[in-house]
Amino acid sequence: MSDPEKPDPGSRDREANRLSARALRYARVGTKVGGVAARIAGARLFGLENQRGGNAAALAAALGGLKGPIMKVAQLMATIPDALPPEYAAELATLQNQAPPMGWAFVKRRMMAELGPDWMSRFLSFDKEPAAAASLGQVHRARALDGTELACKLQYPDMQSAVEADLQQLDLLLAIHRRMDPVIDTTEIAEEIGARVREELDYRREAAHAGLYALMLADEPAVLVPRVRPELSTGRLLTLDWLEGRRLLDFVGESLEVRNRIARAMFAAWWLPFSRFGVIHGDPHLGNYTVFEEDGAAAGINLLDYGCIRIFPPSFVGGVVDLYRGLQEGDDVRVVHAYETWGFRGLTRELIDVLNIWAGFIYGPLLDDRVRSIADGVAPGEYGRREAFTVHRALKEKGPVRVPREFVFMDRAAIGLGGVFLHLRAELNFHALFEAAIADFAVEGVAARQGAALREAGLG
Secondary structure, eight states, X not given: OOOOOOOOTTHHHHHHHHHHHHHHHHHHHHHHHHHHHHHHHHHHHTTOGGGHHHHHHHHHHHHHXXXXXXXXXXXXXXXXXXXXXXXXXXXXXXXXXOOOOOOHHHHHHHHHHHHOTTGGGGEEEEOSSOSEEOSSEEEEEEEETTSOEEEEEEEOTTHHHHHHHHHHTXXXXXXXXXXXXXXXXXXXXXXXXXXXXXXXXXXXXXXXXHHHHHHHTTTOTTEEOOOBOGGGOOSSEEEEEOOOOEEGGGGTTSOHHHHHHHHHHHHHHHHHHHHHHSEEESOOOGGGEEEEEETTEEEEEEEOOXXXXXXXXXXXXXXXXXXXXXXXXXOHHHHHHHHHHHTOOSOOHHHHHHHHHHHHHHHHHHHOOSOBOSSTXXXXXXXXXXXXXXXXXXXXXXXXXXXXXXXXXXXXXXXXXXXXXXXXXXXXXXXXXXXXXXXXXXXXHHHHHHHHHHHHHTOO
C-alpha cells in the first residue's frame, strides 16, 4: 500500500486559498457571461449583427478560464443542434473540459471524508497522481485488497454549489440564441440540461446506472461494463473495476474489418439499451470508451462513464419506432403521431415538413438497406450542416418551435454516435442492424423490461 505522507503544515492554507480562488472564479461566471450577452444585445441594437464571430470568440474566452461545471454546460450546448447560433457552437466546442487536478494532500482529505480515516488500509495501493481530471472530479487508479485493478472517481469539493451557480447562467447562454435567432424555443432544453448535470453529481445514481447497463448488456459480449465496488463508493466517490483498453482513435488506421467490429459494438451499446429498455447513454464522447483486445486484436468496447444516462418513458421509444416506420412507409399520420408522442405541440403542415428534413438526416442511414458509411460520401466537416441550415432557414419562416426536453439528449446522442462512426470510417448496413434491434418491438415489452431492470438496479 502507498505510504501516507506526513502532514504538510502549509497545505491547509493552500487548500483554503484554493477554495477561495474557486469561489471567486465561479462568482465571475455571471459577470463574464453577462458582459458578453450585453455586448451581443448592443450589436443587435446598433445593427452590428455581422460581428457574431467576434462575440462568439469573446464568449469562449470568457468561459475558457472557468473550469468546472460551466464547461460541461457550455459543451452540452455546443452539441445540441440549433441550441446556439453555429458561430457560438463552433467556439464552445473547442473548449477543453478539464480542471486542474487536486493535489495529493487534498485527495487524502477528500478520501478520508468519504471512507474514513483508515481509508488507505482498504486498498492495496492507490496512485497519487490522477489518471484523468475532468469538470466534476478526477479518477485515480488503485488496487483492491484482492489485487483487482480499480478506478476511483473522486468528486471535487463544493460541486453542488458550483453547478447551481453555473446553471443560473444557462439562461444567459440561451438568451444569446433568442436574441440572435429566435426560431427555437430553448426553454425545455435548459430544463433538461439542468436535470442531467445535477444527476451527474450523484455518484450513487451513477453506480446504479452502471449496474443497469450490466443488466441490459449482459448478453452482448462486445460491450464490457465495469463492476461497481459499493463498499468503496459513496455519493461523491465511485469505485469501479478498471477495464484495460486503448483509445478508440488508436484504431482509425486499422483495417475496415477491425473498424467495423468496433462500430458494431458501439451500435449495440447505444441502440440495444434504448430499443429494448428505453435507456440511452447521453454522452457518446470518444473519451467515454476504450477498445479491449483479445489475442492481440480489437474485440469490443469498454463503456466507462455512466453520469449522463437518460431513462425515457416507453411511449417515447414507441415514437422513435413510429417515426422510422412512418418515414419508411410514407405514412404521414404515423409521422405526426410520433412527433406528438415526443411532445411537439401546435404542429402545422409546414412545421412537420421542416422536422422531416432533420428526421430524414438522422434516420437516413437506418432507412437505407445497403452497406454504406454513416455520411455516405459527405465530408465529415459538412456532415449535417446542409440539413441544419435548411431547417433553420425554414423555421425562420414557419416557426418558432419548442423542442421537447426528452428530445434533447436523444438528438444529441444520435449525432454524437454518428460522429464516432465518422471517425472510424465504418461501412455497415445500419438498416439491418436497426431492424434487428427493433425486431418484435412493442411498447408494452419495453415497459416490462424497463421496470424489471430498474427495480433490480435499485432505480425503480
